[in-house]
Amino acid sequence: MLEVLGSRIAGPVFGVSLYIWTALITVTLLALALALGYWLDGRLCDRYASPDIMFSLILAGGLYIAFIRILSSASIASG
DSSP states (O other), X not given: OHHHHHHHHHHHHXXXXXXXXXXXXXHHHHHHHHHHHHHHHHHHHHHSOOHHXXXXXXHHHHHHHHHHHHHXXXXXXXX
């Protein structure tokens, strides 16, 4: 529903093209993934009330982001 609403809002200004739909779907999925991650991290931090758990989750997120950056650099270099 949010994607259709986004196309109704962005359509008159930018047109309804493949790029607009790709951007709308990406934003929707990213928001869903972020909300799910926030919820899961909140549940874990509430259940295991320890600073070590919180810092471990932050470290895991940072390593994941660094891994994505390394993979994207490798794909650009080989492409």
